[in-house]
Amino acid sequence: MRPDTPRAPIAGPDTGPASPFPIRLSGPVIKGFGRGSKELGIPTANIPPDGLDAYPSLESGVYYGVVALDPTRFVYDLAAEKAHTVDPAKEEAEQQTQQQSDSSAGAVATILPAVLSIGYNPFYKNTVRSVEIHIMPPLSSPSPTAAVPPGDDDNNNNNNNKQHRRPSFCKLPDFYSTQLNLLILGYIRPEYDYVSLEALVEDIRVDCEVARQSLRREAYAVYLEGGLASSALATGEVVQDKRWLTAFSATSLL
Numbered sequence: 012m013r014p015d016t017p018r019a020p021i022a023g024p025d026t027g028p029a030s031p032f033p034i035r036l037s038g039p040v041i042k043g044f045g046r047g048s049k050e051l052g053i054p055t056a057n058i059p060p061d062g063l064d065a066y067p068s069l070e071s072g073v074y075y076g077v078v079a080l081d082p083t084r085f086v087y088d089l090a091a092e093k094a095h096t097v098d099p100a101k102e103e104a105e106q107q108t109q110q111q112s113d114s115s116a117g118a119v120a121t122i123l124p125a126v127l128s129i130g131y132n133p134f135y136k137n138t139v140r141s142v143e144i145h146i147m148p149p150l151s152s153p154s155p156t157a158a159v160p161p162g163d164d165d166n167n168n169n170n171n172n173k174q175h176r177r178p179s180f181c182k183l184p185d186f187y188s189t190q191l192n193l194l195i196l197g198y199i200r201p202e203y204d205y206v207s208l209e210a211l212v213e214d215i216r217v218d219c220e221v222a223r224q225s226l227r228r229e230a231y232a233v234y235l236e237g238g239l240a241s242s243a244l245a246t247g248e249v250v251q252d253k254r255w256l257t258a259f260s261a262t263s264l265l
């Protein structure tokens with residue numbers, strides 16, 4: 012059960028990802044148990060856990076990192092702060108008629124911050140291990156999971172309703188079967204069982220904020236979109252990791 016202790020606002024060393032991080036994981040987005048969006052209001056993109064075989068001592072728990080999705084299937088427009096999916100069949104037809112496509116011709120993947128859980132979801136007592144990734148808006152956008160200051164709670168204004176506003180989480184258009192690349196950069200906490208669904212949701216909300224604050228540090232921000240620009244911490248290894256993160260083979264169109 013979750014211990015009744017306060018949460019640290021940042022996780023992992025300030026100097027940047029320490030061994031075994033960064034860990035590269037990749038796979039198509041698969042179906043989970045269908046609880047994330049429906050029960051918790053927190054969609055999680057599940058990928059097969061096979062890639063973890065290379066890290067047999069990696070413990071179950073909550074981690075933060077950065078993700079990219081195959082841009083021939085899913086486009087996140089940073090300037091417009093909007094996302095849309097691409098229908099591969101339509102794209103192919105357009106390419107055959109030599110028309111220029113706005114979305115996928117030479118499209119480059121956008122890197123976004125993420126928080127993820129690896130394990131058996133003790134609250135739900137799963138018997139199979141899952142890797143579930145919640146993608147967040149860029150750090151330059153307002154955080155949907157920021158704590159609501161006391162008094163700003165809509166449901167508590169002007170009446171005696173004791174109900175608190177449920178936190179909102181980032182919701183994107185569905186991108187099942189799209190190839191997802193993930194770099195895990197740090198560990199946040201173990202997975203717990205909870206006294207209630209609300210307590211689980213609140214801890215995941217805090218995980219999102221811990222991940223965002225942790226990724227804001229220079230040695231982690233270099234992994235994000237535009238993060239290499241002026242940093243002395245942008246080493247050759249970081250460049251290689253980002254190249255891997257945003258590389259998608261043409262076969263993922265099939």
Ligand SMILES: Cc1cc2nc3c(=O)[nH]c(=O)nc-3n(C[C@H](O)[C@H](O)[C@H](O)COP(=O)(O)O)c2cc1C
Nearest residue numbers: 043044045046047126128132133134145202203218
């Ligand atoms: C950041 C994060 C932290 C999580 N922490 C826990 C946890 O401590 N205990 C738990 O049982 N499940 C945890 N979960 C998993 C949720 O219970 C899970 O996302 C939900 O069951 C949805 O599963 P589904 O994708 O199969 O629908 C966490 C998920 C995320 C994204």
Ligand SMILES: Nc1ncnc2c1ncn2[C@@H]1O[C@H](COP(=O)(O)OP(=O)(O)O)[C@@H](O)[C@H]1O
Nearest residue numbers: 042043044045047048054055056146183185186
């Ligand atoms: N911010 C987000 N992070 C991850 N997945 C998202 C997000 N927004 C929408 N999705 C979509 O929601 C799906 C996951 O929803 P979820 O309720 O967890 O279903 P499942 O149990 O099938 O994983 C993802 O596969 C993806 O298509």
Ligand SMILES: [Mg+2]
Nearest residue numbers: 043047055056
């Ligand atoms: Mg899921």
